[in-house]
Amino acid sequence: MRMLSIKSPDFELQFGKIVDDRRESDGNIAGQVSSILSDVRGRGDAALSDLTARFDQHALTNDDDWSISAEQCREAFDGLDPKLRDALKLAADRITAYHKDQLPADRDFTDDAGVRLGARWQAVDAAGLYVPGGRAAYPSSLLMNAIPAKVAGVGRLTVTTPTPKGVVNPLVLAAAHIAGVDEIWRVGGAQAIGALAYGTKRIKRVDVVTGPGNAWVAEAKRQLFGVVGIDMVAGPSEILVIADGHNEPDWIAADLLSQAEHDPDAQSILITDDAAFAAQVEDRIDVQAAMLSTHKTARKSWDDHGVIIIVETLDQAIPLANRLAAEHVELAVEDPKPLFEGIRHAGSIFIGRYAPEAVGDYVAGPNHVLPTGRRARFASGLSVLDFMKRSSFIELDEAALQAIGPAAIALAEAEGLPAHAKSIEARLK
């Protein structure tokens, strides 16, 4: 953990380093990912079978090895502890409600020149959702990816997820049941993204691929950008907590650890105007971390990437927050309004002392797939828009073309495009 004071002479240097720190291995995996994608494109299911045997120690032999049925998902859901079932349902209902409210409106109007103009939103035909295996196999992630697609009106929802050594996660299956997923394929890694983008004999091509994954999955998505639509490439998670000295240190410590326990490369940052409070939080982190089953990950994240910044006044936190452009920003202060108004770059903002980030991970409603690694400067969280596209439209009658056509002819001629000019001129004769 690094402790910085805004008053220290090298603050700008130290803070700049934190802003620029990428916490991601660029790796030299572009070449390997490119080979895997070519292999899947060329050999289809045979390539998937070979790669899944190699990376997941899972043999794709019978149909059951390849996919998980809707029946299995329903059974997994029915087999859940009722409390957990209700929690999943509450989460799904609230996520659905928030995303329904997000649906964009079409436009259709006629302007003064008599030109009818507009835009129409429609869902893509099919979406592929990647659900990671291992540490990050979260049912909440499945809900957060599948529900916006479903609300958007996507016709076919395909999930791919690795099942290392054949082990499936019943919670993920239960979430797939609730979300109404159509197909689940037991394939992971870059090869799964290739199958979704190019299609194979078994796995039909989709139009958009979303969902979190490791560096290989992220690189595959980057390489296939344009072959399919993809959501933002995601890196390790992060939280920025802006807190005054009137918080319970225990609460803020838990918030910082809740991000740290995700990933050793996750980053938790506290900005406060109260140095004594900061010291208390640091103490509580040590005590709490020791008791967590996720101790090792949380400890490593906090030790390697944790930051506490002491400012003189809380308004100094605003420009710092904007440079950090964090995935999650908590405003645990007496009057959050000025901070909320000043923050331009953040994936999601949690307002007030009773809004821990974890509530947004599960049940608040907004999407928990958010831009990481300072990408909130230009990117947004996952939404129904990621599963829709917009067609503009233009309708003119002869009078409308008379009104605006001549200007288009002048511009086409100036650009050296005579057939453009001719296509309008012919109609104005």
Add this chain to the structure above:
Amino acid sequence: MRMLSIKSPDFELQFGKIVDDRRESDGNIAGQVSSILSDVRGRGDAALSDLTARFDQHALTNDDDWSISAEQCREAFDGLDPKLRDALKLAADRITAYHKDQLPADRDFTDDAGVRLGARWQAVDAAGLYVPGGRAAYPSSLLMNAIPAKVAGVGRLTVTTPTPKGVVNPLVLAAAHIAGVDEIWRVGGAQAIGALAYGTKRIKRVDVVTGPGNAWVAEAKRQLFGVVGIDMVAGPSEILVIADGHNEPDWIAADLLSQAEHDPDAQSILITDDAAFAAQVEDRIDVQAAMLSTHKTARKSWDDHGVIIIVETLDQAIPLANRLAAEHVELAVEDPKPLFEGIRHAGSIFIGRYAPEAVGDYVAGPNHVLPTGRRARFASGLSVLDFMKRSSFIELDEAALQAIGPAAIALAEAEGLPAHAKSIEARLK
């Protein structure tokens, strides 16, 4: 040109080939682009200077060699033929009006559980617009990229454009003046995209890079996706005209040629239910093409990529149009409504006999930067949204957390994330 009839036994095979035809050299340029980007990242302006001397035969020595001033842009505008100046102004005004109407609304509401939820849209701080040199140096492209950024509220608009052998295009400068561009740098190719994304001593980093370009520019954007926000990777242009037999063959021929004259790899497709009309259009294309100053390009595009498809009834055009997912679709038919309603995948739709595509390139208002190469399946034209991002927000008081917190605790525990659970539990005590 290929002529297909929906009644022919190999129609599906032939049509499938047209759908799958990419018309883009994948090329083996990924490695070269990656080297250029590393060079720009490492050596900054020195790399730009070397690469610009090599690729554009333009020496970046004095400040004037590096950039074009606002003064020069104003002079270029003032020096235009008044008719052209008015045409550019009309175009800018109409594009501005359409894009203002596109600005997204913020959301802010409190639900039954007492949870305040919402989303806030804000512009990115800075945008970089690529304007190609040579054949595709179009002032209309500058307007179509710069105006949505300006309307979105972007603070700094940076243009990069190559000036091969030092030659600048006064029309592009005039458009930059109208659009209120802040900086113009005389750099092109992958190196310009690298400079915009990483920043150099002279050229400040931006948050989003948009604009058309050749294969090198497109590959650079793909590689930098995630370092900056980018718009869709664009390929050669295309038009699909659906026309009945009651059109003037001359009009439709001009429409098909207006796409073909852009690029030898552009594609023009006519679907009609009238074979005799199709033959007339084909004749008119031969006559008109011969008279164009863009003859060579238009002829090559039509010969290599042009398609005429004869259907029995116009409603058969709908599924074909959806598989083609064309950038531009014209509906030159007596009753365009059923076709308009059936078409799910299209960049922009031109309705009626008096809506030639060229009017959309310049003055209609909607953006002319549209998804190509079947990408309208999942992508949309450029809009103010490409220059904005959305932060979600969540506010809870103690009662709201009591209402939804327990479900989040159950899910966090099931996912094996105890600090998540703890951050909520601590507040509910």
